[in-house]
Amino acid sequence: MSGLPPLALDIDGTLTRPSGHGVDPRVFDPVRDWPEPVVLATGKAFPYPIALSDFLDVPHLVVAENGGVVVAGDDVHVHDAGARIDAIAEAFRERGGDLGWGDADLVNRWRETELAVRRDAPADLLRDLADEYDLAFVDTGYAYHVKPREVSKGKALDRVAAHLDLAPEDFVAVGDSENDVSTFERVDHSYAVANADEKAKAAATVVLDDAHADGTLAALDDIRANDA
Structure with missing residues (x-):
């Protein structure tokens, strides 16, 4: 050692x-x-x-x-997040939100257990959806993340x-x-x-x-x- x-x-x-x-x-x-x-x-x-x-x-x-x-x-x-991540992404878009990374979305393309959203997106909407889907909202300073609480x-x-x-x-x-x-x-x-x-x-x-x-x-x- x-x-x-x-x-x-x-x-x-x-x-x-x-x-x-x-x-x-x-x-x-x-x-x-x-x-x-x-x-x-x-x-x-x-x-x-x-x-x-x-x-x-x-x-x-x-x-x-x-x-x-x-x-x-x-x-x-x-970690198995079930279908919640895809569901919250769809709900966010349906309520007028934009993930913010363009069509290619190289930020989320290979992401398996959470969702990352640009920080100029409506944070309150994302927080409300996180609560609705029993997920945690995290602001890393580089992006908003919605992830399993556990x-x-x-x-x-x-x-x-x-x-x-x-x-x-x-x-x-x-x-x-x-x-x-x-x-x-x-x-x-x-x-x-x-x-x-x-x-x-x-x-x-x-x-x-x-x-x-x-x-x-x-x-x-x-x-x-x-x-x-």
Whole structure:
């Protein structure tokens, strides 16, 4: 063992450039070279973090769709949301809503367990429909998500940790959004980057002075210093 903890890292807002979009290439080497397991935990559809794992050259340890999909080696778990996701998307459109991603909808095309909607859509309508279909509404700062209430990034981390024969509290987490709160609540130490929302900041052990990837790189430096 290296003495360093395993990591649970959000992607959007956490591994991204100062603009908040696009993975910052400066994180590639520090993440790839981290000597303990690194879990990528995101609200994106699961092909995206799988591809990022490949580009980073790290094992497939992925929490996607806000916990709806969990990938740990050969173990792929997809939460069964029933027909609710297709039904709420149809109802949203019937009541005048627009998912906002155009005809191709590359945001939802490979999404299996939840629905993502652009943040310029009518949030109140989406919240009302989420209640109607017994789903949870989450604002990640990048999109509105409607997902099963029973799934979360934190519960998904439990599954990955068990696969690795680790405890969730062994991990250190870095994130920026309310969808990271459930992860922060499970680990012993967590960092919210400076651009994080208030819920994430309130749940984190440390609120960083730096934003986006600068914050994550500062967190990794702090972890190394504390474990030296």
